[in-house]
Amino acid sequence: MSSSYEQYQKRRLISSYISVVLSIALVLFLLGLLGLFVLNAKKVADHFKEKVTVTIFLKDTAKDVEVKQLEKSLAMADYVKSTTYVSKDQALESMKAESGEDVLDFLGFNPLKNSIDVNLKADFVTSEKLESISEEALSKNFVDEISYDKDLVAQMNDNVKKISFWILLISALFTLIAVLLINSSIRLAVYSKRFIIKTMQMVGATKHFIRRPFVWQSVKLGIIGAILALIGMAIVLYFVDRTFPELAFIKQPGLIIALFVFVFLLGIFITWISTFIATQRFLNLNTDKLYY
Template identity: 70%
Template sequence: MASSFDKYQKRKLISSYISVVISISLVLFLLGCLGLLVINSKKVANHFKEQVVMTIYLNDTAKEVEVNQLKKSLAMSDYTKEAVYVSKEEAADYMKAETGEDFMDFVGYNPLKNSIDVYLNADFVTTEQLAEISNTLANKTFIEEIRYDNDLVELMNDNVKKISFWVLVISGVFTLIAVLLINSSIRLAVYSKRFIIKTMQMVGATKSFIRRPFIWTSVQLGIIGAIVALMGLAVVLYYLNLTFPELELLRNSILLVLLFVGIFVMGIVITWISTFIATQRFLNLKTDQLYY
């Protein structure tokens, strides 16, 4: 009979530990995913900014030497990520592929212009910087027109600011929720052993002696939960990097290491503090209060 009861208690204890580990790992995993978003939010924003194109249309009278000098100066400029020369023939072929019709059959000639598509570095994709670059280039006599989507740039920069603000707010709120959830799981685990705590206290055990095994057990569970969370986070990061290689998610290795270390340390610290507070609460209760 005693053996069956011991097995039941052991299964119940293991079940309690598993539920705590699952709770810790899930919370830390979600917190890690949010950390990845925070770390890479600027990189994602920069990726979209660098898709903005400034198109420089050239006069038909532009000399080859002038065009080559312009291409070289653009390639050497700080604001240029990439500059691509597009001839009027290439532009006509592109329009034909897009529309499925050859507009030159109706017009009789190619009215398009030779152009250079300039992809800018993210820091220069602002209305002020674009206007300054455009005004500087417009002084060249062989440049007929410079076009870019100013409304799109303004909208993109406004949205980046809003998204960055809300990501920080959500990160703070989610961190608080993570602490509360892990604390709740630990308190429930300690609550199931409140009578053992009081019995040890009644036979003369000191508070630090009673707390020590509870804290050590919780820290072990926190380490296991953190390892499980980090394994899941590594899998997510691996597949995200395969799906979006252009974002180069693994390039900033220092921040990624700090994130992983932070998640691991958080799993230990939160469980340690939560267990200390929970055991201290039951140590301070009177015997008759344990039933409420």
């Protein structure tokens, strides 16, 4: 009978430990993913900003030397990421490939113009900077017009500001939820041993002596949970990098290692402080209140 009861208690204890480890792992995993998103949010935003193309259309009277000089000055500018010269014939071929129609068939001539496609560095993709670049280019007498999506640029910058605010807010909220969930799991595990704690205290054991094995056990569970969370984060990071190689998530090892270390230490710290507070509560609790 006693052996059966001991086995039941042992299974219950193991189940409690598994529950704590899974809670810690899940919370730290989600928190780590949020951390990855926060660290790479600017890179993702910059990636899309640098896809915005400013097209400088050239007059047919533009001389080759003038065009090459403009290309060279743009390429050397600190705000330009890349430039591409597109001849009117290349533009016509692209239009034909997209629409499936050849304007030469019904116009008899190529109405398109030679152009230079300019992609700016992300920090310079603002309405003010684009307006300034446009004015500078239009001051040249061989430039016909400048084309870019003004509404898209304005909306993109506005959305980046909004998203940054909500990311910070969600990060703070999620961190609080993570602490509360892990703390709740640890408290339940300690609660199941409240009578052992009080018995040890009644026979003269010091609070530090009673608390130490509980804290150490919880820290070990925290380490296991953190390791599982880090494995999950590494798998997600691997597949994200394979799916979106242009974002180069994995090419910033310093930030990734720092985040992994932070998640690992956070798992240890939360379990340590949660166990300390939980055991302290039962150590200070009156014997007659242990049943409530």
